Amino acid sequence: MTLLSLENLTVRRGECPVVDGVTLTVGEGEFVGLIGPNGAGKTTLLRAALGLLPFTGRSSLAVLAPADRARKAAFLPQSRDIAWPVTVEAVVTLGRVPHQGALSRQDDRAAVDRALARMGLGNFRARIATALSGGEQARVLIARALAQETPLLLADEPVAGLDPAAQIRTMQVFADLAREGQGVIASVHDLGLAARHCTRLVMLEAGRIAADGPATEVLSDPLLSRVFGIRGHHAETPDGPVFQPLATTR
Template sequence: MTAAYEVRDLVCRLGGRAIVRGVDLDVRHGEVLALVGPNGAGKSTLLGALTGDVPIAEGEVRLDGRPLGDWSAGDLARTRAVLLQANQVSFPFTVREVVEMGRNPWTGHASAADDDAAIAEAIDRSDVAHLLDRPFTALSGGEKARASLARVLAQRTDVVLLDEPTAALDLRHQEEVMVVARDLAATGRAVVVVLHDLSLAAARADRIAMVHDGRIVSVGTPAEVLTPERVEEVYGIGVHVLPAPDGHLIVVPHRGLSDTVSP
């Protein structure tokens, strides 16, 4: 698999503080890479550096072999699509109009001929057909997340960056989003997804990068990264890492230890 992103010695500062520190990471076409770690670890900042929205203080990020700073906004939009945590739209566009926004980067390009097919496929895969005529601003959090995902899918880029796409979703739609991520990777796309659910990451990611205090402390297969010792060290809680009946790993708190409350 070829590298979509090559990250070397990356440092990102926000408010004068280093949020991402000395990160080295490759993101490959044809894989789902999950970024996991506790709150405040730097996962979203790292993803923002990949999108080009967070300034790089030191080091380098290359996309398809070119420094990220060399890319025009239009070329970036046709190469990578981004789903942020905050699914906000300032005006009462309908869901259909929001999904159609995903095709804006292709206006004037030959691929604009694919607009209708791309939009229809994105609507179907995100399960938003019944929401198309509703104002985006009137949707629930989960509905907004699915409509925003449809916009990202309609963009039809080779790289897809998803920041906590399952956070507001019910169990069924969490699984469906990650199945979509797997399907994208199967067609050769590079998918990076920030997740809090370690069991979901273990089930659906090819590799996991665990972020702690702005650094990547481990990267590899789910079995390599999600050891009880490492999870306890990073998250500060004892866990069981167990094989599920379907063969994937599940991570659950060691409640016999964590239920004790100090007086």
């Protein structure tokens, strides 16, 4: 089942297209890594797909009423700010707002418990969120998005600022969601993490899709050199695929 469909999606700043004619689908069971250099249009694409920016073309999410959209897709933005000194549990419970009136409080509590457990935050629920470290606050906000329990999750640089263990755990959580039948599309700068955990990579170059497919195809030497200006090393190991950037090419 298709969870997100974009057709010729274009976002302009003045006359300049930041996202240029992107056509893309994301289905159940997919963990799509959105990759590309800074300024390639990754954040703009995610926000436009949700109808948060003006665009031309079509997005299957943007045409929905806001309440329906919030039940179809959760969004984790780059911003990691928690403004109010409330408990971790209270922050994560905000992810249940789109379902108010449709489900029981018991359902909401169970969803919050699942989200806290996935992010390893079970012992943090009573702590004040603003008193946590930046990385811990980031995990709380990921848990809030998970608690929304939507068919699709869109995440903008979800592992930025996390320590290595938390980065791996977060990518594993997203991969688990995909294996359970949800869809995930996340912008990721760490190509090694993307190659290891994503079922599919979409590479953006100057707002256009330069490649779309499995990591072994997308992270080819010619594409890496052209789009990122790097070369890398690929290996298949007993623990799965490994990719490591090695050097610049320009």
